[in-house]
Amino acid sequence: MALFIGHSSALEYWRTHPLGRPPARLSHSPSLANATTGIREITTFPCKMLGMRESPLHILTASSSGRNRSKRVVCHVLSQPMPAGSFVKVGKNLYVASPELTFFLMASQLPIPELTLVGYELCGYYRLSNDAPSGFVKARPVSSAAKLLAFTNRMQGFAGVKKARRAAEFLSDRSASPRETVTAALLCLPHAEGGYGLEIPQMNREVQIKEVTPAGSVAKTLYCDLYWPQHRLAVEYDSDRHHAAPRNIAHDSKRRSTLGRAGVYVVSMTNDQLKSVRDFDEAARLLAKHTGRRVRVRRDDFPARRLRLRTTLLAQPRR
Structure with missing residues (x-):
């Protein structure tokens, strides 16, 4: 059995390895039909050693029949075959969603403005870090705006594709700090988002x-x-x-x-x-x-939408 990490747990993994060369994306997609969801099995994997320390742990499976209901684990069902490049292998039978799949999966958890911030971060030279005094650390880009959009376009039929594609359209590569990202997002997101x-x-x-x-x-x-x-x-x-x-x-x-x-x-x-x-x-x-x-x-409600967007984005680290 294998363990597949997704959503915010996968994002935590990419944030925990800012300067190392990322593992290669698999040219084939391992089957989620082999995914384990049992707590006892999950505890045998070195997730915390690899930086995935927050609870609950978000994992992926192909069927709702084996979903584990626990405060420690959240199971997400992806029943369709996944495209190549969806995962990287980080240990024996341990897989993490690639940066592109991570971005796509976060569309189910985040509104477009926050999803846009995640995209800039994955394509930029920083990662958010609670351990850093500035709130972020220097990092290598692990993806690009073009790759995120291309991968999203390959996820036709999956829930969230419209939102993920919409957010990917506003991305740019090489942001060096959260404040640069916030400046770009405030300027470039559409009026409907503020x-x-x-x-x-x-x-x-x-x-x-x-x-x-x-x-x-x-x-x-x-x-x-x-x-x-x-x-x-x-x-x-x-x-x-x-x-x-x-x-x-x-x-x-x-x-x-x-x-x-x-x-x-x-x-x-x-x-x-x-x-x-x-x-x-x-x-x-x-x-x-x-x-x-x-x-x-x-839009008559633009001031309210702008205020909501600013409140959300300016909560990011200041530097």
Whole structure:
């Protein structure tokens, strides 16, 4: 018998292994018909040693007939055959949902805004961590926006596919922090979710710049937190922790001046601006203007939806 880990327990696994090279996705999908659901059998697997410490443990099975009803275990039934790449093998007869399947499964537990945050995290350079003072740690991306969307499209017939596909459409790769993710989500989620509906930016992408100096032309590579290359538009998020020192402030000012001389319009975003409804609204409308669009909200309940979205997203770690 084998144990298959899914949902929030699988997400916990991916958060617990931020820098290691992830196990390869299996080219074939092992049958969930062989899944164990018995508490006695489950306790023989090293789940806690692999980082899955929260209770209850979420496991997968192919049939509701063998579901275990316990405070320690939640069984989820996936009766259809799973596509290749659904699992990684992390131990003898022990399988964890791949990042793509994890994202898809979380659609049954999370609304679109929170599901979007999970997607950014799996595609980004950080993982949330209760043990870190900042609330997150540096990490390797374990998936990409394109992979999440492609996998979701292969899950036709499964419950939650519409929501997962909708959330995947708003993702971008390479976010470096929860606050960068929150900034992108607030800007780009649709009005129906309380966002401003802007185009999806690239994140932490290279911007090649040539500067003319007395010694000649010098090539430089800079990185922008959020970048719309087609509009030469960037957002730089200034976190309280990393940008408070005078030396850092001077460095950031020089970077923005360099980007400006290269024709990139830079909008700064501080944590205080992010937390202010009025200041963020002004920044969002300025960004929209520079993309050639205007923010036209045709929902009477948009202020309430925006407040709900902000309340949800700004609960993320601050840095």
